Amino acid sequence: MSLPTAETLRDRARAALQAVGATVELGAPGESGLPASTPVTGDVLCTVPETTPDAADAAIAAAAGAFAQWRITPAPVRGALVARLGELLVEHQADLGTLVTIEAGKITSEARGEVQEMIDVCQFAVGLSRQLYGRTIASERPGHRLMETWHPLGAVGVITAFNFPVAVWAWNTAIALVCGDTVVWKPSELTPLTAIACQALIERAAADVGAPADVSRIILGNRDIGEQLVDDPRVALVSATGSVRMGREVGPRVAQRFGRSLLELGGNNAAIVAPSADLDLAVRGIVFSAAGTAGQRCTTLRRVIAHHSIVDTLVERITAAYRSLPIGDPAADGTLVGPLIHERSYRDMVGALEKARADGGEVVGGARRDLGEGSFYVEPAVVRMPAQTAVVHEETFAPILYVLTYDALDEAIALNNAVPQGLSSAIFTTDVREAETFMAADGSDCGIANVNIGTSGAEIGGAFGGEKQTGGGRESGSDAWKAYMRRATNTVNYSSKLPLAQGVHFG
Structure with a gap:
């Protein structure tokens, strides 16, 4: 399979940016600015203006200033902004999907599916704008009523990773906006073009509905710009998606200034395959979860824990399926596995497979496909492991599937x-007993526990996030909106007396 030229990809990116109304000046490769590259060929396509520290300060100030007006805007009116954003996303789903494919290397269906997630969460948030409910609580004091009210929190800093360059921004932004917050977004330095396109759409949506122009701002740059956002006391909440290493730095720094953080970090996800499993169903679920996005999802399946009675058959079927996966240009019809994001990811994969072999693992697959010097396309690997060694405990952002065996469900x-x-x-x-045991309190300790479906492909209606080193945060559906608001407990005395709680007498 041949790859498109850098010039072709550059032209596609320019056309997509023009279609969404982005007016950014793109510099030639090598010019000053933040490089916009593509894993499809490994080339730098262009450069975009990098946000200076002063400009980042101004963006945060603008969002913090807009909050004063936005927080007193009625929530259903705030919902109109998100509804308009959703309409624009429907209109430009193909354009944004093109940019996701170019910058993140996702195959077309996954790229457009990511934009569909944006549309879905906008619809969810619009409904939520009329359901930001508090509660009424019985008071122990006669003539009194207790209630909880929820109020906007402030400016929200959103830091996103390359592998979901638009959906995670939308998860946070759609919910934050209807909650009355404003947003400052620091996207991955690997995906600036998709971020610029999203910013153009939110600006159009704000203009169309008459919302403050600064309800959502963007800052482009490397680590230093991200640190500026993390450390700024005007940012009430920092929602950060990335590695465990990143989370270990972000969480304490935000806490030091008594801000709030919402962390979505690493995953090392497993699927148990029981003797009673429908193996046709299991193989389909495993292959997509493990090889989709070239193994570069936080929800990628990295471990299969198979019963000893079916493990040989299961591994044979997985490896056969892997051999049939078309690997190459993610925009080409029929491709199912695109590239790794960069050379470092490939080196990490090679290193992990070497460690697995040293631990007695039997490796099938994992070779690099030579499609171009600067690109890194790999065959998904299946590794039979004698035990869950140290390398299996590590998350390698690549399509490596470790296989372990078990005898009893516990x-x-x-x-x-x-x-x-x-x-x-x-x-x-x-x-059903095994399924219920797995989901019980003494079962899986993860934020997501599925039955007869893989580990990836979460819907926006449920809260997304995990426990332990995954960070404990929750985004998207359910009551995740509460992370973006502050709660007040109100006591109303509608009597003419002033009894104290707990029977206290004073005077």
Whole structure:
């Protein structure tokens, strides 16, 4: 399979940016600015203006200033902004999907599916704008009423990773905006073009509905710009998606200034395959979860824990499926596995496979496909491991699937829970007792526990996030909106007396 030229990809990116109304000046490769590259070929396509520290300060100030007006705007009116953003996303789904494919290397269906997530969360948030409910609480004092009210929090800093360059921004932004917050977004330095396109759409939506122009701002740059956002006391909440290493730095720095943080970090996700499992279903779920996005999702399936009675058959079927996966240009029809994001990811994969072999692992696959010197396309790897060694406890952002065996379900659950991460998990079984045990309090310790479906592909209606080193944050659906608001407990005395709580008498 041949790859498109850098010139072709550059032209596609320019056309997509023009279609969404972005007016950014793109510099030639090598010019000053933040380089916009593509893993499809490994080339730098252009450069974009990098945000200076002074400009970042101004962006944060603008968002903090807009908050004063936005927080007193009625929530259903705030919802109109998100509704308009959703309409624009529907109109430009193909354009944004093109940019996601170019910058993140996702195949077309996954790229457009990521934009669909944006549309879905906008629809969810619009409904939420009329459902920011508090509660009424019975008071122990006669003639009194207790209630909880929820209020906007402030400016929200959003830091996103390359692998979901638009969806995670939308998860945070759609919810934050209807909650009355404003947003400052620091996207991955690897995906600036998709971020510029999203910013153009939110600016158009704000103008169309008459919302303050500064409800959502963007800052482009490397680590220093991200640190500026993390450390700024005007940023009430920092929602950061990335590695555990990044989270270890962000969390304490935000806490030091008594800000709030919402962390979505690493995953080392497992699927238990029981003797009763429908293997046709299990293989389909495993292959997509493990090889989709070239293994570069936080919810990627990295461990299969299979019962000893079916493990040989299961591995044979997975490896056969892997051999049939078309690998190459992510925009080409039929491609199912695109590139790794860069050379460092490939080196990490090679290093992990070497460690696995040293630990007695049997590796099938994992070779690099030579499609171009600057690009890194790999065959997904299946590794039979004699035990869950140190390398299996590490998250390698590449398509490596470790296979372990078990005899009893409690042993399998212990293996699932033995790693430091706690994002997603699954069990394939037709035994209702096994399914319920897996989801019980002494079952999977992850934020997501699925039955007869893989570990990836979460819907926006449920809260997304995980435990342990995954960070404990929750985004998107359910009551995740509460992270973006502050709660006040109100006591109303509608009597003419002033009794004190707990029977206290004073005077």
